[in-house]
Structure formats: C-alpha cells, structure tokens
Amino acid sequence: MRQRLIVASKPLHGLGNRVRLVLSGRSLADSTGREFAYYWPVGSGFGARLTDLWDFQASISGITDLALRVVAPYRDPRALVDDPRAGRLPIWHIRSANALPLPQGVASWHESLAALSLSPALAESVRALHDREFGVEPYVGVMVRTHRNSHDQTKQHSPLSWYVTRMHELQEELGDIRFYLSCDTAEADARLRGEFPTATSLAKTGSYNSRTAIEESVIDLYLLASSCHILGPHYSSFPELAHFLTLGQVPLETSVGDSYAQVRPPVTLSIAGDPVVPRLRTPAGPAGTSTA
Incomplete structure (x- = not known):
C-alpha cells in the first residue's frame, strides 16, 4: 500500500x-x-x-x-x-x-x-466587476475586519480610523486613486464609501461564513490581488492570500510592523491584465494607462 x-x-x-x-x-x-x-x-x-x-x-x-x-x-x-x-x-x-x-x-x-484555477462562475464574476469598475485603471485594495468575531488583536490594532487616515494619505500621494473595499460588515463598508465616494465594493448577500459569503470573499480576494497596493488588518491571514496570489509583487501594508513605524512599503502603480491571474502584471502610467 x-x-x-x-x-x-x-x-x-x-x-x-x-x-x-x-x-x-x-x-x-x-x-x-x-x-x-x-x-x-x-x-x-x-x-x-x-x-x-x-x-x-x-x-x-x-x-x-x-x-x-x-x-x-x-x-x-x-x-x-x-x-x-x-x-x-x-x-x-x-x-x-x-x-x-x-x-x-x-x-x-x-x-x-x-x-490554482478559480471556479468558472467566480472567475466570470471577478472579471465582470474588474472590467466594469477599473479596466486599466490602477487602484488600492482595502480589506477591513470589524465583525464581532474578528480576533482581538485585529480589533485593537486595525481600527477603522487607521484606514481612513491612511487612505487619505494615499490619495494625497497618488492623486485621485480609487479604492476597492472588502469589508466584513455593512457598517464599515458604508462608512468608508461615505468618506471616499469613488470607492467601490461587491454587494454582499451571504450570511456570515455561509457558502455564498465565502464565494463573495474569494471574489474580493482576487480584486484585492489585482490592485497595486493592499491595506489589510493586523493578525489576519486573508489579505496575505491576496499578497501571495501576486507572488509578492503587490505590497501588503498593515497597521502593525514596518508600516506602523512609518517605514511604509512603496506604492508602484500596476495593473493585472487578467484579474483571475493577478500575478501577471503590467506597469501603469500616471493616468492609469498601461505602459507596456
């Protein structure tokens, strides 16, 4: 045997x-x-x-x-x-x-x-949302955990206020950069969309940790990975998956670690030609058009 x-x-x-x-x-x-x-x-x-x-x-x-x-x-x-x-x-x-x-x-x-090959239905959803909202425009991915089931370390070190401050800083640095939001509560999504009107997100329909909710989180995962920079919560493995989907090409910045000490990873504008394969990337010019 x-x-x-x-x-x-x-x-x-x-x-x-x-x-x-x-x-x-x-x-x-x-x-x-x-x-x-x-x-x-x-x-x-x-x-x-x-x-x-x-x-x-x-x-x-x-x-x-x-x-x-x-x-x-x-x-x-x-x-x-x-x-x-x-x-x-x-x-x-x-x-x-x-x-x-x-x-x-x-x-x-x-x-x-x-x-890994994404399921056909999820791949179609990822491509449709990405094409509709961003196309060849670079953007920043923002993953937020504020659900009551989040780890205490996350809730303590990655409050919503940190995201708001950092997102404003990135807009000052990069111009009118847009954001893709992946929030685990409707309240956090509404707060950030109110603060940043051009931000977008996937409308969530699944209850917490249901099959639909997890499928929606995987769509979020690939939209985060297709961004040019990821803001993520401390003590969460989910944004790490997005970072690894790009084979480390898209930086993951959290509120703890080097970025917390004001030594932040640089932002390089890039796009994923196919958001289902975010490891394949193209540099983007200032106006968001490909430089390839």
Whole structure:
C-alpha cells in the first residue's frame, strides 16, 4: 500500500488557515512521495467546499478522517519532517492551522496558490466587476475586519480610523486613486464609501461564513490581488492570500510592523491584465494607462 499524507482543518478554521494547510500539505506529500488527501469540514462555521472555489481534488469525509485517527493519530508536522524514522510510517495524519514545514528546495505553497484555477462562475464574476469598475485603471485594495468575531488583536490594532487616515494619505500621494473595499460588515463598508465616494465594493448577500459569503470573499480576494497596493488588518491571514496570489509583487501594508513605524512599503502603480491571474502584471502610467 502506498504511503499517505492527510491534512485536516478544524471546523472553525478560516479560509486562509485552510488554504495554506492544504497546499503546503500537498507540497509536502509530493516531495516525500506520499499520496495526498485532505479533510475540509463544511457546516455552520464554514459553508463552502474547496471545490466550490477552485479546481481541486475533493475532500475526504468527516467519517473517514475520524476513522483515520484510530489507526493514525494526529502528529506534529515538524517531528515528521525532522525525524528520519517517520519516513517509515504508512500514514502521516496532521491537523494544523498553519502552513506545514517543507524540506529545503521544495517550492513554497504560495506558488501553488497563484497557479490554482478559480471556479468558472467566480472567475466570470471577478472579471465582470474588474472590467466594469477599473479596466486599466490602477487602484488600492482595502480589506477591513470589524465583525464581532474578528480576533482581538485585529480589533485593537486595525481600527477603522487607521484606514481612513491612511487612505487619505494615499490619495494625497497618488492623486485621485480609487479604492476597492472588502469589508466584513455593512457598517464599515458604508462608512468608508461615505468618506471616499469613488470607492467601490461587491454587494454582499451571504450570511456570515455561509457558502455564498465565502464565494463573495474569494471574489474580493482576487480584486484585492489585482490592485497595486493592499491595506489589510493586523493578525489576519486573508489579505496575505491576496499578497501571495501576486507572488509578492503587490505590497501588503498593515497597521502593525514596518508600516506602523512609518517605514511604509512603496506604492508602484500596476495593473493585472487578467484579474483571475493577478500575478501577471503590467506597469501603469500616471493616468492609469498601461505602459507596456
């Protein structure tokens, strides 16, 4: 029987936690010659399957994951990678909210993320919104978390007031730059759209963490990644996904870290020719037209 590697998410893990675990797990499986599988729980805490969002293999069932725990309890991924004896184990069964450690020389999971094929329906929505609102115009992506379920670190260090101040600064620096808003509450979206009338956002229709809401968040993800600069909340993996979709070409600025110390990442005007493939970028001139 071929050796296997199975990764499992917890039911309340968010999209960023799940994606980085699954993609790093697949990379680890490929690098060690193991057959790969994953468990992606769906329910009231998280309503969308990975296959609802991207072209990917299907998850194993919860019953299968539960049965696997009997013969292969969850193990520490670091110990599996570092212990030569672990290579003889028939099953590596891992549950984590983090990316798995990969052997030296193995490509980062970021590259796998950037290469994923978005579902046709979501790809159509991304392209339609991008073409209608921006076309070849560069813009700044703004991702805000103010929902009561947000992490305390996020609520403490990334208040709405920080975004307002920073967005005004960017307009002073870049002229009448426009903003794409990805807010997890209607109240935050309304406040920012009132402050910045040319800002735009996707009208949200799904209840919190429902399948529709998560599909809408993935549309947001690609619109953020297609911007030329991302403002994001501290202690959130979601804007990191947008940054990684561009293979690091679009800076992610948060309210904590170098940017908080006034050493901010530079803004380079660029556009994504196809917002479904935001890693492919073209420099943009001052008027927002491509310089290619």
